[in-house]
Amino acid sequence: MTRITHRGECRCLEPWTGSSVLLGNTPQSVALERHVADFLDMPEALLFPTGWAAGYGVIKGLVRPADHVVMDGLSHSCLQEGAQAATHNVHRFHHNALAECRALLEEIRAHDAHHGIMVVTESLFSMNSDSPNIVALRALCHELDATLVVDVAHDLGNLGADGKGVIGDQGMLGHADLVMGSFSKTFCSNGGFVACHTRALKEYLRFYSPPCIFSNALSPSQAATVLKAFEIIESAEGRRLREQLLGNILELRRQLEEAGFEVYGEPSAIVCVKIGSEALARLVSRHVQDAGRLANLVEYPAVAKGQARFRLQVMANHTHGNIRDAVAALKAANAAGRSAFDRLGAAWLQPPEPTARWH
């Protein structure tokens, strides 16, 4: 990876400082766009400086004020912000609630036959480690003349035997209208992409998506890093790493459950451990740190109030010893945190009501 990265940097002494519209493309980025499109079985792909920019940009670039966005309520911040920046007509359905999504689309179409509707979801919602039925969503979109966007940031490259993620497992490669993703998970780099079905749409996005005009393009070394990551993902080594990863995920989930924890969703590289109250979770988190460990604590607004959780990230090269160690540390911190919580009393730990100082 390092070697290729350096080669990428050396090869590209030609200028790349500029956005994708203004001299920002390089041989590496053009090759990467082609590779992303081919990997996803989509005709075209466009790079963005980050995954966040891709999520924001695909919605802001395509949706006009009179159009509608219908989105899973748990969609990532980049998608929510993109929708809000594009139109006031943002409709949210409860997480993975297909029937509610249908009802929203039917209601919109009942009084607006002409404007665009973009339906937005993720292939793997990391906080819950679950997935929508993309086949059904796509059929619904086609029935009611809507455009389906799927964010594949979390599973692309690391889930499924060949790394094609949930859309691969559901037989949906090449079938969503738009696929966006990030290189910041499996691909070891900054960067994001939107894959689409026509060259015209790609070029339209390049010129109307703000991050493609007003933000510097992916650097050659980042593009070369991602290309190398694809090489590994598509090799026998990649297949072995995914098998190892899945083994570790299953082992971590098994040990956590054995230790009395509840884990969210289906097996994926993000294992979220249920805690609940924010006050309790912060006490447990403090004990995790006191034990010299680090576990990301996620609470509102990243998840709903009262649903705080630890978010553990599993890698292929973790050992079973690492996993045992992590579970033991979390178990001890949980016990210590809970006893402090009981001692202090939940009421004492509630944050004070905010005072309206400007009244």
Ligand SMILES: Cc1ncc(COP(=O)(O)O)c(C=O)c1O
């Ligand atoms: C679902 C999802 N979409 C988009 C992003 C943004 O990706 P990036 O980190 O490349 O900006 C993330 C990263 O947190 C994500 O989880």
